[in-house]
Amino acid sequence: MCGIFGIVTNQNIKIGKIALESIKRLEYRGYDSCGIVSQHNNSLFVKKDAGKIDEINEYLKLDEFPNGSKLALAHTRWATHGPPTKINSHPHLDCTDKIAVIHNGILENFLELKEELLSKGHIFKSETDTEIIPHLIEEYLKQNKNLKEAIVSAIKRCEGAYGLAICHADYPNTIIACRKESPLIIGIDKGKTSYCASDIPAFLPYTKYCYILEDDELAILNAGSVEFFDIDNSDLPKQKKVQEINWNIDAAEKGGYQHFMLKEIYEEPSALRRTMKISPDSIKDFAIPLLTADHIYITAAGTSFHASLAGKFIITKFLGKYIEAIECSEFKTQLNNSLEENSIIIALSQSGETIDLIEPIRWAKKYKPSIKILSITNIVGSSITRYSDKVLVTQAGPEIGVAATKTFVTQILTLALVALEIAKLKNKDSQEEIQKYYEALQSVPDIIENFLEKNADLIKYIVSDLEKNLNFFFLARGASIATAKEGGLKLKEVACRFIEGYSAAHAKHGPISLVRDGYPIIFIAPPDETYERLLGNVMEFKARGGKIISLVIESDEKITNLSDITIRIPQPRDKYHNLFSSITFIPALQLLAYFAALEHNLDPDKPLNLAKTVTVH
Numbered sequence: 001m002c003g004i005f006g007i008v009t010n011q012n013i014k015i016g017k018i019a020l021e022s023i024k025r026l027e028y029r030g031y032d033s034c035g036i037v038s039q040h041n042n043s044l045f046v047k048k049d050a051g052k053i054d055e056i057n058e059y060l061k062l063d064e065f066p067n068g069s070k071l072a073l074a075h076t077r078w079a080t081h082g083p084p085t086k087i088n089s090h091p092h093l094d095c096t097d098k099i100a101v102i103h104n105g106i107l108e109n110f111l112e113l114k115e116e117l118l119s120k121g122h123i124f125k126s127e128t129d130t131e132i133i134p135h136l137i138e139e140y141l142k143q144n145k146n147l148k149e150a151i152v153s154a155i156k157r158c159e160g161a162y163g164l165a166i167c168h169a170d171y172p173n174t175i176i177a178c179r180k181e182s183p184l185i186i187g188i189d190k191g192k193t194s195y196c197a198s199d200i201p202a203f204l205p206y207t208k209y210c211y212i213l214e215d216d217e218l219a220i221l222n223a224g225s226v227e228f229f230d231i232d233n234s235d236l237p238k239q240k241k242v243q244e245i246n247w248n249i250d251a252a253e254k255g256g257y258q259h260f261m262l263k264e265i266y267e268e269p270s271a272l273r274r275t276m277k278i279s280p281d282s283i284k285d286f287a288i289p290l291l292t293a294d295h296i297y298i299t300a301a302g303t304s305f306h307a308s309l310a311g312k313f314i315i316t317k318f319l320g321k322y323i324e325a326i327e328c329s330e331f332k333t334q335l336n337n338s339l340e341e342n343s344i345i346i347a348l349s350q351s352g353e354t355i356d357l358i359e360p361i362r363w364a365k366k367y368k369p370s371i372k373i374l375s376i377t378n379i380v381g382s383s384i385t386r387y388s389d390k391v392l393v394t395q396a397g398p399e400i401g402v403a404a405t406k407t408f409v410t411q412i413l414t415l416a417l418v419a420l421e422i423a424k425l426k427n428k429d430s431q432e433e434i435q436k437y438y439e440a441l442q443s444v445p446d447i448i449e450n451f452l453e454k455n456a457d458l459i460k461y462i463v464s465d466l467e468k469n470l471n472f473f474f475l476a477r478g479a480s481i482a483t484a485k486e487g488g489l490k491l492k493e494v495a496c497r498f499i500e501g502y503s504a505a506h507a508k509h510g511p512i513s514l515v516r517d518g519y520p521i522i523f524i525a526p527p528d529e530t531y532e533r534l535l536g537n538v539m540e541f542k543a544r545g546g547k548i549i550s551l552v553i554e555s556d557e558k559i560t561n562l563s564d565i566t567i568r569i570p571q572p573r574d575k576y577h578n579l580f581s582s583i584t585f586i587p588a589l590q591l592l593a594y595f596a597a598l599e600h601n602l603d604p605d606k607p608l609n610l611a612k613t614v615t616v617h
């Protein structure tokens with residue numbers, strides 16, 4: 001989704017260069033156009049166009065600002081209202097060319113506001129919803145309001161979601177930022193420079209101190225200082241606590257890897273080791289309400305939904321209760337008449353900002369206030385945490401690649417830790433047995449590390465072989481169906497291949513008709529309780545000429561003997577490790593998608609049309 005960056009300083013620094021580098025660090029969010037406005041001598045200077053930042057920079061020189069300019073706003077746009085064109089790119093200005101606005105979000109009532117403004121003689125240049133904001137502010141400034149008052153009046157008229165950064169040609173040292181449902185963080189280098197951005201990496205090289213702007217708050221940024229207000233009480237400044245960011249920019253840079261996606265796959269062992277250390281007390285707090293809930297739902301989008309499918313298997317094993325997994329965008333439709341008191345919703349989101357998830361959670365809380373929301377996110381202070389009764393934060397570190405990889409495995413691990421806590425609390429399995437599951441879980445990072453060390457070339461070879469075929473699919477049973485689905489999603493996202501992950505048993509009811517001589521099928525085959533039946537499915541596909549590629553553990557024999565190629569996961573053969581196969585088997589499929597993207601000359605970090613944080617419906 002759109003990326004916002006703003007800087008105001010009293011230092012002699014190259015703000016053009018900083019603004020450009022900062023929006024490049026927001027590229028991962030997904031975008032199709034970009035723009036920059038600088039302010040100098042009571043004028044605004046705008047450069048913008050559709051396309052990639054580097055390409056636009058070649059001819060527009062985005063980083064070259066008038067000498068002495070101390071304030072800039074920069075934006076990456078992910079088109080919603082109006083196609084990606086120069087005119088629709090942000091910033092948008094009012095009729096006087098004095099007010100510039102950059103926006104992330106969607107204004108729902110923009111058509112009626114636009115009509116009102118048109119009738120007052122305003123001239124619009126773009127098809128965007130955003131452009132109504134500078135015109136509305138212009139209108140309120142005409143009523144003798146100052147800039148803050150005019151902005152407050154304007155945004156009170158706006159329905160929908162927004163993260164906004166606004167500047168005015170005649171207010172040389174001021175950026176005004178405000179938000180509702182779209183993230184906005186304020187960075188402060190005290191006494192020198194202030195920043196605002198949709199995400200921390202944008203300003204992380206320059207300061208580690210930040211404030212997280214909440215819904216319906218407004219911030220006035222001056223060079224090196226900031227004041228906060230509630231939109232509904234905008235006369236009185238309010239206090240907010242400064243936070244120190246405890247990761248540095250290296251974590252958000254490629255560190256010698258060709259792509260973030262590859263780096264983040266290789267970071268999975270360390271991300272898992274950190275997540276393993278989530279405080280036992282908070283895991284316990286999260287687990288206890290699940291013991292007495294009458295209904296439990298787990299909900300999320302995309303990769304996080306697949307982590308939910310895998311995690312619910314692990315929790316159900318010890319909890320002994322049915323957990324219903326529902327894609328978040330369908331949650332309200334499905335439960336509109338049946339959500340009951342004493343229910344719990346477990347919500348998973350890497351970003352904590354996915355609007356398709358935030359909406360049903362807000363709805364559920366309003367509809368049945370007694371319902372508890374337990375959420376798992378990778379981002380401290382993200383929107384989802386505000387609607388949650390309990391929060392666990394995965395310790396994956398910043399994930400910049402658009403395709404979720406390390407956050408997927410840390411989400412499942414976090415659910416597995418909750419599952420083992422439930423086992424302890426229920427006291428049904430012996431402590432010795434539970435300890436064995438813990439030990440297996442603790443060995444997961446080593447298994448992945450070992451696998452990644454030895455298998456990249458094999459996966460590259462399989463990719464080059466698979467590329468001879470137009471189609472193939474991933475098949476699995478039980479918990480591994482989540483792995484298969486996630487493998488399919490990764491290939492769609494980064495390699496633009498419509499490859500499906502499917503139930504091996506169900507494949508007999510349709511997809512098997514695709515199989516011809518040499519048609520590849522990748523079976524996900526940990527030796528769990530579904531193994532013998534999966535073996536039967538492998539035979540069915542082999543009998544029809546299918547080329548069998550299987551993901552098995554190192555000591556596997558039966559499915560290996562039926563396979564043309566095996567990918568071998570260095571995992572012991574026992575039920576303890578099997579329970580966590582959705583974590584140990586997925587890196588192979590993530591690597592497969594990564595190399596498939598390279599084979600197609602695609603940049604796996606910047607899939608077409610995709611955004612890392614999806615804040616529109």
Ligand code: F6R
Binds near residue numbers: 302351352489613
């Ligand atoms: C897949 C991917 C998306 C996200 C989905 C949910 O690689 O990145 O499918 O998983 O948009 O995002 P979060 O987890 O941030 O709610």
